[in-house]
Amino acid sequence: MPLLTLIVFTPLIGAILIALVPVREVRVLRGVSFGITLLTALLGFLVWQEFDPNQAAFQLTESRPWFELPGALAVNYSLGIDGISILLVSLTAFLMPLVLVSASQSITTRVREFLVWLLIMEAGMLGVFLATDIFLFYVFWEVSLVPLYFMLGIWGGERRLYATLKFFLFTLAGSLVMLVGVIALVYLSGTLDIAALTQWAGTQPLEVQGWLFAAFALAFAIKVPLLPFHTWLPDAHTEAPTAGSVILAGVLLKMGTYGLLRFGIAMFPLAALEASTLFMILGALGIIYGAFLAMAQTDVKRLIACSSVSHLGFVVLGMFALTGAGLRGSVLQMVNHGLSTGLLFLLIGMIYERRHSRELADYGGIAKVMPLFAFFFVFSVLSSVGLPGLNGFVGEWLILLGAFEASPVLTAVSVTGVIFGAVYLLRATRLMLFGEITHTENKTLSDLTPRELGVLTPICLLCLVIGVMPGPFIQRTEASLAVIEQRLDAARDQQAARVELDLPDDQKPESAR
């Protein structure tokens, strides 16, 4: 059974189906699309089951010739899954039905359009994680931009047009540079197969790896987003409808970190070694900077968005520590951030629907009238600040441990993020939930509905499961990460040999970058 094709195309076919349903049949539309995402989630679970944790290479692979580019390059439609992507694929499949349910309340205009975009988006994101042909990857990479663009632009907040444009152009700028990198890579190596490309690129000298790495890394750094390229994120998050925010935080940003891992570190180990300090610094800066931004926000959604910058700083920090623990942690933390920040955005969305405000000042004391909401909010906050026993801790701990091996100083700097994280999130919690109710509108707020509970509970449970038993999750990534570590070790040897060789010529390795 072509499982991976099924999982990518189910939402796509679903989108077409949805498009055929009359606009007025809102219930049917929602039902069908929920069924489709549920089916996809089921397929995702099957993939999770079928996945062999001991195999490092791509598995469940499928490949069919697509077309041939001039220069005798065969583009294939080929899918596969390995330890780097399994978690993200499962996460995407898992989150989508919940997002859809949450959207069924908030989205009341142009429902069909919304659902179509949502499903296309799911297909795009799954495609990004599953493609093993770089052309196919790039196609999915950019295609997944478009649905969010529409979701943001049509169903977003007041400044949505500004935010959409910014989001799209920012990401596109990176993507286009990456396109040049992809092209260069493809024509230098003569293949489009990602596994083969990885093999090829690993054998290249630093000069070649460096440029290609830079081209790729820029795109991913924007997507993540890393420090100087982050300003699109708060705007996009703030203006996006809840579903958009959840997907953006939950999956879309992970495309950046996923790319950094697959196309940055795994593909160009030498360059990654050279760049590791820079990226760790950017990650650490991102942690602190994002936290400071979050501390200053008065808009709770924007605050969470800024916290994303901080959290993803952790992921990058751990990833570019290039150590076993760091890699594991960052892969796991991608999922964790998706869950906990997704939760927070869902909750903000739920309260926004009741109150139509995102200003912290408009709340206060709502724990009294919405105790369940308060419970889930605090839970999410705790998951987000990395409380041991919940998912965030495992990832963060591994990341910091891994980073510590590589750079104790930067880790020491980053650890303060743990403190600041508590500061801004608890501040938000306090201002929203605690104290007296100062606004009379808040006195009549109704607590979470069963439907909302149904959305939140599975995610919370997953947070808990990952927190106490991350084994099955980490284990599935181990084989693939081990290969990356081997490549890095080989590159380290190479680097050492190179430094020895170059030493007489006045410290070349620095300038060689």
Place this chain on the structure above:
Amino acid sequence: MVDLLFYVAAAVSVLCALGVVVSANPVQSVMMLLGSFTGIALIYLLAGFQFLAAIQILVYGGAIMVLFLFVVMLLNQGDPVALAREQGVLHKEQLAGGLAVAGSALAVLLVAVARTDLPRPIFGYLWPEGGLDPLLGMAQAMFGPYVLAFEGASVLLLATAVGVMTLAKRQRNKPVAAASTSEEASA
């Protein structure tokens, strides 16, 4: 003597060309243009291209000039009223720019000519053997390799006739027949 005649013809054509550009009255410009073309036709003749000299006079002098004159008259461009309305002869706002561009074009061309060593024929630039004129060769080329260009030109003339007719026609009266007009005859 023949060479001297070339320089005279050249001077005439250059002066007349200047006249075309600076004349305030379009009618005068047309006349100057005719003078310039005649000078060039003379050079063709001196260079041995009698046939080309002939069509230069026939087509330019006989058709194009008439066409220009016709339109100038049609639009009353020789009229003092019209002259006044056109607010001066030269475009003063871009006088400097125009002169600069034209001057630099001249400079580039002259520099290119000066810096290129064209091979000089041993026996000078005298007529080659085999007749006075490359007419036969032209005919053979036109119906040989250049038949495509030739036929293309004929299609071009046809299309031009249609186009000009359409453009010049007044609106709202739809004639069915496409009679040949003076414009077409000029081609």
Place this chain on the structure above:
Amino acid sequence: MDTTIAETGQLWPWLIPGLPLMGALLTGAMHLAGLRRPKNDDKATSKPLAANIAILAMAAAFAFSIKGFLALRGGEANILSTSYDWIPTGDFTVSWSLMIDHLSSLMTLVVTGVGLLIHIYAAGYMKGDTGYAKFFAYLNLFVAMMLMLVLSDNMVGTFVGWEGVGLCSYLLIGFWYKDSWRAEAAQKAFVVNRIGDAAFLLGMFILATTLGSLDYSAINSEASLLAKPELPWKLSLAALLLFGGACGKSAQIPLFVWLPDAMAGPTPVSALIHAATMVTSGVYLVVRLNPLFAAAPLVLTLIGAIGAATAFVAGTSALRQRDLKGVLAYSTVSQLGYMFLALGVGAFSSAIFHLVTHAFFKALLFLAAGSVIHGMNKEQDMHKMGGLKAHMPKTCLTFIAGAAALSGLPLMSGFFSKDEILAQAFAGGGVSLILWAVGLVTAAITATYTWRMVALVFFGKERFDKQAVHPHESGALMTTPLFVLALLSVGGGILGLPIVFHAPHILGEWLAPVVEPGQAILAAAHNGHLSHLTEWILLGVGAMIALGCAHLAFHAHRQGTQSDLAFETKHPELALSLSNAWGIDRAYQVMLVQPVMTAASAISTLFDLALIDGAVNGLGRFAQRLGQRVSRQASGHLGAYGLTIGGAACALAAIWMWIGA
């Protein structure tokens, strides 16, 4: 660490933290279920049930703690219980595993024992509160986390408990979240704890990267091995950072500021968390890792110094508190300082001894104070009390018992534990003598504020508004635990009688296997054995000072508030700064919190919005403007077009000529 691990297959130790956790889940579920029900539902039915579940869970945990204790007592080796792998890091794997050894067994006994009493007390104290089930859920969760902290076989597991108790502390301080100052106090507690936790994390990473494991057995054996030759500075740094973590949790300078504010929580919480258990986890950690700390003498000295400083500063602050719980809070900080002082001089088991006795008498004091506050309708200002002896005799009696223990009146539990610490400090000689001196002064201060408190609350005139307040004794549910604790406070001393009594030092012997490695390392540094005479003299001096100060303070304040007010009028600034812990909290606000918040808003508005985003938007605007200019070129003015085209053609020709050449 030669105490080898015998059995690993046993899973019953998991019941010790597991049962309270189950209790927490059950009661928590009850609370959440209650939320979904209509408002007018009869909540009373569920309420005792929640308390019963919680108490039952505690009792069971206590029972299993005893089982563990008995097993060890029976001569069994440490019991290791590994359930499953938790975090595979690639280099090593962190498991969920518990270890019952002599130290953790003692701690579980204290935690579950005192915890059980406090639970029972709380069942009475919290009666009528809307968040009854929630309260017990939190309380049970807290105990579970605390047990995880002390039982874990590795540092990561400890860290789970470490942060878990922090969380519960946060939840319980902010239990009455409607008062925003309580919510703020909760937030402060969590954040300050997190500062310590961050240091803990770093220390843990150093150990993990240098030693390759985070199991205590591995760390302790490795550390003692490494200690013999030149100690790598990394281990010292690790010890320092771990002590930083301990500072946060145990409210030592500079991270003590959260504890006084933590009194915002319900009083049982203050008793359980902020006196008896959580705040002692720092002490526990240092003792648990005693070989590591022993191998870092500089850090140990620092610990002693900080302990002494904390003891003194907090003690003086306690002198000027008017809030009953405030006195107890600062007293707690001060006593914790004592414990660290003990650790600093290498008296690990003495620290634990004081920890245990302190757990008894401070829990007692808090609970009794809670009883007072309960009886006084939430009044906490001692200046508005007085003469309560008559109204609540049981409370008074037990409170005095606690006060006697705290102030170190002879033969009380506090007397022995405190004097043991002072004796050890004195025996250390050299720098330790300074610590001893500070300790002695603090002992005097302790006695002073304790008896000031007793006098102000229970004796003298009744200064409260008799119309509004009708002081009354609390119910049996609350007083019974008081008596049990009073008994322990008074008699707890037998756990560690001085050598001069020629009785076995029960606690010292019990803990010997745990602290031996550390002691062995330290043995080279100082061998402080005091002669019996010296020890007698020290005991006598301690007793004299305690008795004297207690007497003076009691009589000075017996009349009422005059002496307090006199002092305040004479030295207003000193009084103010003393009552605010020497103004350290204010200094943090000014020097740390405000700058950070200012920096945050500056970064957000000036740097991020103005500079980075400004650059992005500026790029956009720049493109727009450039676009306008470019677009304006195509103005329809044919002359300009001609010029451009002609000029460009000429330029192109020139360039080409240049290329060709």
Place this chain on the structure above:
Amino acid sequence: MSFESLQDLYLGAGPALAPLLWLTGGLLAVLIAEITPGLTRLRPAVVPAALLGAAWSAGQLIAEPSGLVLGGTFMGDSQTGAFTLIFLGATLLAWGQARHYYGQEEPFLGEHDALLITAPIGMILMAGAQDLIVFFIGLELLSIPLYCLAAFRRTRDDSVEAGLRYFILGAFGVTLFLMGAGLVYTTAGTLNIEGLGDALVALTTPLGSVGMALILASLLFKAGVAPFHLWVPDVYQGSPTPITTLMATGTKAAAFAFLLRLAPILPSEAGLPLGIIGVATLALGNLGALVQTDLKRLLAWSGIAHAGLLLLVISAAVSAAGTNQQAEILNAATSALLLYLLAYAFAAGGALGLVAWMEADGEDHTQLSRWQGLGSVRPGVAAGMTLFLLSLGGIPATGGFLGKWLAFSTAVRADMLPLAVLGALTSVIALGYYLRVIITMWMKPRPESWAIPSMNRPLAAFLAGFCAAMVLALGLIPGFVLGPLF
């Protein structure tokens, strides 16, 4: 020269010239049908028939190229055939859009069609020209009908002025070409591309260089490359929209087709300057488009940008001249140009077709503001426009992406990485204005009072749908184009 030899010359050229013959026949048929009362009704069928016939012939030519014909003046290879298909497609689109487009000028549709069918003749001559004389005639055959067609709506100032502007500047461009050709001829002694290739030394003399530069200038002018681009916005905007389609897709393709022929005889040092001009054009076009409020003008500026990118491809081919990968790069450039232009033809043609459609409701409907909220009332039209714009922006799953890929890959393979990166970055601006259109259509509310655009144009709808299908097909299953062509 004997009759027999002429016969050989002509007959051998048959397959190569067949598309031209179809079109010439079509032209004559249109005229005959126009002036013969009984046949007038047949006229609408003539043009598509001729175009389809020509396309069929072009397909034959691709399958069986006949190589150089007519004494080396015309190249009947698959490249010519492929470009011919693009020209024919563009013409067909323009023809389809012109149905029911004109109001008052409707009676003159016969003349319109005659002129329209002449233009691709010129384009094919340009694409296949191996001789500057043939090219010159082709250029005129393309230009003269377009001058007239641009001014076709004589009731409107902007149309007449567009024609006039186009003509005056175009005539100036032609004089540049002729002067250049004259100088080249003087130095090299031939006007044949192959001959010029043999006389490369002569072309690097100052006189030859100036000549080549002037030829190049005229080509860049036709292609709308900066700084010869200023006429483009005015003319595209002023011309009737179907004619804009033809200009945007056909003329540009023809100019680049000949530039491709010329690339091997340009000095390889010229690659870099050409590339820089290309990237500058890309930036300039995009910047210009960024601030437009009229859709046609916006598409005109975007067309300039696309020309810049295509020039980058040409420059790659130029810079590879003389290296060992010359043939490879030239092939890559050819396929890149073809595919890019094909995708561009369908995307831009489709977009302009929708503009033409909207214009039925009012002349001001080319204004972007009039498209506000269109997605809510005519989602099909808006979706089509969105697809076309995304393709123009080079978003994957559309033909535009594949074009962009091939274009950049040509530049990268010719070691022009920095230019490629610069080009990639400047094309970010492009998305800025394409997205603005999309935003206007989908994300802004439509004023209640506005009428819903009429939908009664089946042919236009069919063509738009066809374009959309092609854009998608090129993006998703490009094998059907790439396979036969390369």
Place this chain on the structure above:
Amino acid sequence: MNVPTEHLLILSAILFAIGMGGFLLRRNMIVVLMSIELMLNAANLAFLAGARQHAALAGHWVAEGPVMVTFVIAVAAVEAAVGLALVIAFYRRKQTVSLDRLSPTGAASKAN
């Protein structure tokens, strides 16, 4: 005639420049068209100069140049016809042949 090719080219260049000057400097469209005719003639001269040069070098007539000139003359006529027709069309709308009277364009873009 034994005038060197360079002189013919110089004449061609001068005429071309004059034509370009007229093209750039005159407002009257008809005169602008005449200027274009001048430039075309200049180009023709260049072709003839080339033809003569290579004929002299090769010793026999070459056909390409003269053929080109013939075509150019034909096209010149065509352009004149089309150009004048356009001028007439313009005149009908604006009653003028001044280039300055072409409407300005691109003004709308400023509104953005």
